[in-house]
Structures are given as structure tokens and as C-alpha cells.
Amino acid sequence: MSVKSERRALPVSPVNIVLSLSLVAAGVAQAIAGNLVLAVALVFVAVFAVVAARYARRPESLDIARVNAIEYRDERDRAIARSGFSVVGVAALLLTVVEILAVSFVAPEYGWLPAVQIFVLSVVWGVGNKMAADRG
Amino acid sequence: MDSEVRELRQARGLSQAALGTALGVSRQTINAIETGKYDPSLTLAIRLSRHFGRTVEEVFHVSEE
Numbered sequence: 001m002s003v004k005s006e007r008r009a010l011p012v013s014p015v016n017i018v019l020s021l022s023l024v025a026a027g028v029a030q031a032i033a034g035n036l037v038l039a040v041a042l043v044f045v046a047v048f049a050v051v052a053a054r055y056a057r058r059p060e061s062l063d064i065a066r067v068n069a070i071e072y073r074d075e076r077d078r079a080i081a082r083s084g085f086s087v088v089g090v091a092a093l094l095l096t097v098v099e100i101l102a103v104s105f106v107a108p109e110y111g112w113l114p115a116v117q118i119f120v121l122s123v124v125w126g127v128g129n130k131m132a133a134d135r136g
Numbered sequence: 137m138d139s140e141v142r143e144l145r146q147a148r149g150l151s152q153a154a155l156g157t158a159l160g161v162s163r164q165t166i167n168a169i170e171t172g173k174y175d176p177s178l179t180l181a182i183r184l185s186r187h188f189g190r191t192v193e194e195v196f197h198v199s200e201e
Binding site: 073079 | 180
């Protein structure tokens with residue numbers, strides 16, 4: 001039995017590094033394509049994500065700030081995040097069902113799009129359940 | 137789950153933040169355990185108990201109901 005320690009060697013969490021670098025890469029691609037407004041917006045969001053993550057890492061930061069910034073400090077932060085993301089998952093599935101109904105009436109030719117979406121969500125759900133069960 | 141964490145911490149003159157730092161958890165987590173809003177993992181419960189030189193049963197109380 002071991003205690004999971006946080007990797008504090010990195011300036012922000014690995015998730016935030018991937019997120020911010022992806023946003024910057026998308027911003028550069030948009031700039032090259034000539035969409036300067038969208039490019040600036042994407043880079044701004046990337047900078048905001050890093051600033052929010054650094055702010056959440058302060059010793060006196062609130063739990064909700066850490067969870068919202070994906071900068072978990074301990075097991076309770078991760079438990080809060082799991083609960084929050086489970087709500088997101090249920091909302092995504094329900095909204096996709098609503099989307100299927102709406103698209104079927106408004107634009108039936110695009111009915112495959114929400115169908116693929118709910119299929120992918122269901123696969124992710126199943127994989128998530130399996131991983132959780134395997135971890136005990 | 138009820139616990140003796142607050143009493144043990146205060147008896148040693150520790151703040152919630154200081155205890156959290158010693159155990160590698162946040163001040164809010166210590167507060168949530170003390171107020172019974174959060175049940176710690178078995179690992180954290182054991183580490184908390186060891187920190188105070190007590191057994192888990194002495195620190196945490198589970199009702200029979």
C-alpha cells in the first residue's frame with residue numbers, strides 16, 4: 001500500500017501541459033491559415049490555463065480552484081474531480097440523446113453525427129468502467 | 137465518519153495547514169475529515185493515526201448501524 005505523491009517537479013500538471021501546448025499549436029495553425037483573431041483567442045486561452053494552474057498551485061489555494069484548474073493536490077481533490085466528471089459524463093449522454101432527437105427532426109441527413117457521438121461516448125463509458133473495476 | 141483528529145491535532149498545537157503539510161494533503165482535506173464530511177482512504181487513515189501514535193480504531197469511529 002503506497003501513498004500517491006504529486007509530481008511537483010513540473011510547473012503545472014501534465015494534463016495542463018498537454019492542454020496548453022495543444023491550444024498554442026492550434027493557434028499557430030490558425031495564424032498560418034490567416035485566422036488571426038481565432039489564433040490570438042486560442043493562445044489567450046492557453047495562457048489563461050497556465051496562469052489558472054499556477055494560481056491553483058499556491059499553498060493557500062482553495063480545493064475548488066485546484067479541481068477546476070486540474071491541479072489536484074491529494075486524494076480528496078481527485079475524489080471531487082471524479083464526481084464532477086461523472087456528472088459531465090451523464091450530461092453528455094443525455095444531451096446527445098436530445099441531440100439525436102433534434103437532428104432527426106431538423107436535419108435528418110446529419111443523423112449519423114450524434115449516433116457516432118453516443119457510440120463513442122458509450123465505448124468510453126465501458127472502457128472507464130472496466131478500468132475502474134480492474135483497479136478494484 | 138467521526139474521528140478524534142481535531143482533538144489530537146489541537147492537543148499538539150498544530151494548525152490544519154501544518155498537519156496537512158506533514159501528511160501531504162491540503163488544509164481543506166484535514167478540515168473535511170475533522171467535520172466528518174470526507175472519509176479518508178485507508179492509506180491516509182493509517183498515516184494519520186501513525187502520525188499521532190495511535191491505532192486507526194482509536195482515531196476513527198465507525199457506527200455499528
